[in-house]
Amino acid sequence: xFFVLLSTTTINFLKMKCWSTLIGxxxxxxxxxxxxxxxxxxxxxxxQPCRGMVDEKFQVVIKNLLPNQEVTLHSLHQSxxxxxxxxxxxxxxxxxxxxxxxxxxxxxxxxxGTEQMGLLWSLRPVPGSRPAIRLRKTNLLTPMVVNxxxxxxxxxxxxxxxxxxxxxxxxxxxxxxxxxxVDIRENGVQGTLFLPPGPGPYPGVLDLWxxxxxxxxxxxxxxxxxxxxxxxxxxxxxAKLKKTDVNNTYFEKAYKILQNHPLVQKDKMAMLGLxxxxxxxxxxxxxxxxxxxxxxxxxSGSHVVPVDKCIFEVLEDMKRRMGKVPVNEDNHLIxxxxxxxxxxxxxxxxxxxxxxxxxxxxxxxxxxxxxxxxSAQDLSCCGVDKLNHMHTLKKTHGRRF
Numbered sequence: 001x002f003f004v005l006l007s008t009t010t011i012n013f014l015k016m017k018c019w020s021t022l023i024g025x026x027x028x029x030x031x032x033x034x035x036x037x038x039x040x041x042x043x044x045x046x047x048q049p050c051r052g053m054v055d056e057k058f059q060v061v062i063k064n065l066l067p068n069q070e071v072t073l074h075s076l077h078q079s080x081x082x083x084x085x086x087x088x089x090x091x092x093x094x095x096x097x098x099x100x101x102x103x104x105x106x107x108x109x110x111x112x113g114t115e116q117m118g119l120l121w122s123l124r125p126v127p128g129s130r131p132a133i134r135l136r137k138t139n140l141l142t143p144m145v146v147n148x149x150x151x152x153x154x155x156x157x158x159x160x161x162x163x164x165x166x167x168x169x170x171x172x173x174x175x176x177x178x179x180x181x182v183d184i185r186e187n188g189v190q191g192t193l194f195l196p197p198g199p200g201p202y203p204g205v206l207d208l209w210x211x212x213x214x215x216x217x218x219x220x221x222x223x224x225x226x227x228x229x230x231x232x233x234x235x236x237x238x239a240k241l242k243k244t245d246v247n248n249t250y251f252e253k254a255y256k257i258l259q260n261h262p263l264v265q266k267d268k269m270a271m272l273g274l275x276x277x278x279x280x281x282x283x284x285x286x287x288x289x290x291x292x293x294x295x296x297x298x299x300s301g302s303h304v305v306p307v308d309k310c311i312f313e314v315l316e317d318m319k320r321r322m323g324k325v326p327v328n329e330d331n332h333l334i335x336x337x338x339x340x341x342x343x344x345x346x347x348x349x350x351x352x353x354x355x356x357x358x359x360x361x362x363x364x365x366x367x368x369x370x371x372x373x374x375s376a377q378d379l380s381c382c383g384v385d386k387l388n389h390m391h392t393l394k395k396t397h398g399r400r401f
Contacts, residue, residue, distance in 0.1 A: 041065075041097075045150050045166035053225060054144060054172040057102075057116055062150050062166070065097040072109070072151040073101065074159050075119035076126075077144065083133050085123040087111065090154040099150075108154065119148060120172070127157065137218040140181070143171035174218040176225035181217075184231065189254045191233040192217050193261070194224035200263035202229040205270045206255055206293075208277030211236055211315055219272075230272075231258045236315070247310040251280060252290040271296040275370065279305040279314075279350070286354040296355070299362040302375035303350040304339040328368075336371040342378045352379055 044063040052058060065071060074088040089106030091099045102116045111118035125133055137144060149164035175181075178197025184190065192215065196202055205228045209216045214237040220230035233254050259266050271293050273281030278301020284291045287307070305314055318338075326334050343349055352359070361379075363372035 043071075043150060043165040045148065045168050047148055047168050047170045050168070051143070051171045052173070053176060053222070054120075054174055055222060056172075058170065060101040060116075060119065060148065062091075062093070062099040063097065065093040065099065067093060067095045067097050069093045069097065070152075070154050071099065071165070072153065072155050073099070073106075073119065074149045074151060074164075075123065076147045076149070076159070077123060077135075079133075079135055080138055081133065083129055083135075084126045085135055086126050086159065087119050087122040087124065088156070088159070089115070089118055109156065120146070136216060137174055140175045140218060140221050143173045146170050146172065174225070175221040179221060179224045181221070184257065186257055187253050189233070189250065189257055191215065191231050191254060192220065193229065193231045193258070194220045195229050195263055196224050196227050200229070201265045202227060202263060203268040203270065204228070204258045204261070204264040205230040205272050206251075206258055207232045208235070208251075208271070208273045208280055210275030210277055211318065219274075223272075229258070229261065229264045235311070247312065248284070248288065250311075251284050252288055255284075255291045267294070269293045272299075273297070273301055274299045275301050276315075276318075278302065278370075280311065282350040282352055282355070283307065285357065286350050286352060293357055295358045295360070297360045297362065300364055300367055300370055300372055302339060302370050302372060303352050303379060304342060304348065304371075304375060305350060306348055307350060308347055332368065335369045336367065340371050340374060342371070342374050349378075353382060 041064045043065055046059075046061050046063075048059045048061075049056070060073065062071065062073070069092065071091055071093065072088055073091060075086060077085045079085060087110045089101075089109040089111055091101075091104055091106060093099050094104075101119075103114060105114050106112050106118060109118075110122035110124060115122075123135060147167060147169055149159070149167040151159065151162055151164055155162065175194070176197075180195040180197075182193040182195065184193050194217070205220075205223055207220045207223070207230050209219075209232070215232060215234035217232045220232040223230040231254065233251070235250065255269070255271075258264055259269055269292075271281045271285060271291070273279070273296070278298035281296050281298055281301075282303040283305060285293060285296050306317075309317070321338055324338075326337060328334055361372075361376050363376055365373060367373070
């Protein structure tokens with residue numbers, strides 16, 4: 001019989017090994033319990049492309065949600081005037097815990113249905129904003145920055161006091177790389193010309209905003225980004241123009257400046273008018289011997305304008321009627337009634353039948369500024385749609401261009 005003397009350290013090691021073996025056998029025999037991490041998954045929000053043109057569609061996708069989870073997708077933008085604008089939609093994730101805005105329906109919010117760009121076109125002032133604000137871009141060298149977030153549940157308010165599940169930022173630009181901006185101060189005409197990158201020549205567009213807009217450039221910059229030489233014309237700012245100088249010849253001179261530019265195709269000209277700019281577009285293309293575009297686009301405007309008065313006189317008449325403009329229960333001015341009913345007197349509206357080029361009308365069915373629908377109906381009744389290929393595009397949502 002032999003005896004082996006073991007040290008205390010060795011004995012303790014053997015005890016630990018014995019216990020570890022027993023514990024291992026117990027674990028193998030015991031049922032395995034798993035702890036689900038489903039509730040601790042972090043939602044992933046992506047916007048692609050994160051940088052792009054303002055009219056370029058983006059893909060908004062939320063992943064890692066619970067199946068059939070209710071969420072609110074929210075966008076927030078602070079304008080250059082320091083006003084905040086928001087939009088939101090209510091969604092339910094699919095069986096994989098995913099929301100794809102391009103194919104899934106919003107069940108409520110500032111937009112409903114399948115609206116890929118609803119987070120942009122339905123932007124509205126946040127509750128408590130100052131009244132009568134507009135969303136406009138002035139500095140074209142900086143992007144429109146939009147914060148997009150996802151919140152748990154279907155909510156319609158209190159976003160700033162609620163923690164988001166995920167947030168990302170996207171940049172939307174109005175002016176593409178390579179677009180040139182040229183100040184126009186020629187022959188009494190003031191405006192800004194935007195030229196696309198490349199050698200040209202390009203189709204030309206004379207861009208007219210509304211009667212109180214001043215010089216607004218972002219639409220012209222966007223059109224130049226898509227291959228048009230576009231000139232934003234200034235014609236209503238008292239500090240920069242003598243109102244009496246703004247007559248029919250002013251627009252004819254602007255048209256010729258654009259048409260004669262070496263990078264503009266002389267035989268491919270167009271006029272684009274918004275609001276009161278549409279009335280000018282109708283009038284100039286109908287009666288001017290100089291302005292003969294190949295097409296014109298009129299957005300949210302009317303042909304109801306006195307034909308025997310210059311633009312300055314028409315604007316002054318509109319200002320005198322401002323005190324009679326009705327206000328609705330939300331304290332909003334309703335201008336559309338000022339031209340209703342559509343007059344039958346030919347001296348009070350443009351004879352659009354004289355326009356020989358195609359016309360596109362872009363109208364809002366709930367426009368409270370101009371009686372756009374009634375104006376389009378009057379043009380149609382006069383046979384303008386048959387004479388010069390008038391096309392009407394009705395918008396039921398969104399803001400003015």
